[in-house]
Amino acid sequence: MVSGRSTVSIVTRWAGRLPLLMVGAVVATAFVVVGSARPAYACDPVTDPYCEGVEIVQPGHPGGRDEGGCTSSGPYGSVSVPCQDPDRGSHDGGNCYVRRIDTDRPPPPGAQTPGGWYVRSCYNPENGVGVEYMPEWIPDAQAPTMTPEQLARRALAALRLLPPDIQLAPDPSGSGLVGLPVWMWTTVTPNTWGPLTTSDSDGPLVVTLTVQAVSITWDMGDGTVLTCRNPGTPYEPRYGHQPSPTCGHTYTAPSLSRPGGVYPVTATTTWRASWSGGGQSGAFTVLRQASTSVRIGELQVVTE
Numbered sequence: 044m045v046s047g048r049s050t051v052s053i054v055t056r057w058a059g060r061l062p063l064l065m066v067g068a069v070v071a072t073a074f075v076v077v078g079s080a081r082p083a084y085a086c087d088p089v090t091d092p093y094c095e096g097v098e099i100v101q102p103g104h105p106g107g108r109d110e111g112g113c114t115s116s117g118p119y120g121s122v123s124v125p126c127q128d129p130d131r132g133s134h135d136g137g138n139c140y141v142r143r144i145d146t147d148r149p150p151p152p153g154a155q156t157p158g159g160w161y162v163r164s165c166y167n168p169e170n171g172v173g174v175e176y177m178p179e180w181i182p183d184a185q186a187p188t189m190t191p192e193q194l195a196r197r198a199l200a201a202l203r204l205l206p207p208d209i210q211l212a213p214d215p216s217g218s219g220l221v222g223l224p225v226w227m228w229t230t231v232t233p234n235t236w237g238p239l240t241t242s243d244s245d246g247p248l249v250v251t252l253t254v255q256a257v258s259i260t261w262d263m264g265d266g267t268v269l270t271c272r273n274p275g276t277p278y279e280p281r282y283g284h285q286p287s288p289t290c291g292h293t294y295t296a297p298s299l300s301r302p303g304g305v306y307p308v309t310a311t312t313t314w315r316a317s318w319s320g321g322g323q324s325g326a327f328t329v330l331r332q333a334s335t336s337v338r339i340g341e342l343q344v345v346t347e
Contacts, residue, residue, distance in 0.1 A: 126242045126251040127320050131164040131175075133249035139165035141247035144178060155182035161247060185246055192325055194250040195318035198243035199329065202252075205234045206333035207259055207310040212278035218338035224286040224293050225337065227261055228275025229310070236274050237314065250320030254329065258313045263292050264306030264336070298339040305336035 126134050132142025141161050150156055161181045166173020189197070207229035213219035233239050237255040244250075258272045271290035278287070286293070298306045314329040 126249045128164075132162075132322075133244070133247050133320060135163075135244075135247060135249075138173075139163050141181075143247070146178065148178070151180050154180045155184065158182040158184075181247065189245045189248070191248065191250050191318070191321040191323045194243050194245050194248060194320065195252050195316070195325070196327075198241050198250060198252040198318070199254065199316055201243070202239055202241060202254060203234050204239075204254065204314060204329060204331055205232075206331035207274075207312045208232075208235050209308070209310050209333050209335045210275075210277065211308070211335065211337055213337065215335050215337055218340050219294070221294055221297055221339060221341050223284055224291050225263075226276065226278040226282075226287040227259075227271070227290050227292065227308075227310070228277050228287075229259060229312070231274045235312070248321050250318055252316060252318045254314050254316045256312050256314050259290070260311045260313070261290070261292070262307075262309040262311075263294075264298075264301070264308055265294060265296065267292060294339045296339075297341045298337070299341075303336070305338045307334060307336050309334045 124134060128134070128140050131140030133140060135141050141163050143159050143161050146160050148160060150158060158180055160178040162175065162178050164173060164175040210228050210230060212226040219225055229235055235256070238253055239255075240251065240253045242249055242251045256274070258270050259274065260268065260270045262268050269290075269292065273289050275290035276287055294306070298304055301307075309332060311330055311332045314331065315326055316329055317326045318324065
């Protein structure tokens with residue numbers, strides 16, 4: 044069905060093959076339905092073999108209005124388009140969107156069952172003009188077999204989310220001192236901090252997934268656990284003994300009495316994975332963890 048925001052402009056690409064009077068009647072029908080909440084089709088391929096679909100204009104819906112993680116790769120070239128459209132459904136990986144509709148219409152003769160009726164919308168992604176076809180029957184064997192959330196989790200499993208690439212000042216290969224600030228941060232890459240966007244499909248169902256790290260929780264090994272809602276600031280020698288402006292800690296006791304003479308340091312990144320598809324959306328949390336250690340000594344004062 045064409046959404047209320049659509050305007051029917053041309054009845055069908057095959058209308059030129061119809062008798063002139065029939066074309067006029069069909070065009071008139073098309074303009075009669077303009078402005079209704081959800082316009083009816085101007086022709087039906089069941090009774091009219093020349094009816095392929097209704098050409099539509101989506102003035103508020105240019106194809107590239109939203110970099111959604113899918114690529115339209117039809118005759119109009121490759122353009123970034125949303126994987127989900129609120130009116131058209133799921134992107135099919137080509138130049139079309141497909142959505143299932145609720146209808147009492149029986150399966151077509153000889154159709155493979157069980158299945159369902161779907162509407163396919165194919166259009167030029169650069170200007171939003173295209174054709175919305177009459178409903179087509181898609182057997183369940185070719186339809187989605189996973190829920191949108193299951194598909195989102197499968198898409199997540201294909202991503203390479205890394206634990207934080209722990210960086211400390213003082214460097215773990217050296218040692219720090221009691222009372223001097225310790226800087227903590229992670230090297231920022233798409234796989235250690237994000238964002239990463241991907242999509243996965245199951246039949247006509249397409250789910251888009253975006254993951255972004257939102258915090259790192261640092262267990263400093265001395266009983267201190269703190270959460271930094273940023274990747275931290277890399278230390279540079281010019282900062283001297285200044286504390287980190289974003290993520291730091293100061294030890295109050297040396298690590299000499301600890302196993303190995305060091306404080307174990309564990310960093311846990313919390314990722315937020317947001318997904319949408321199949322008319323649904325949701326989010327879940329993903330954790331990635333890494334560990335290192337730091338040696339903290341005590342400043343020795345020598346007096347004569």
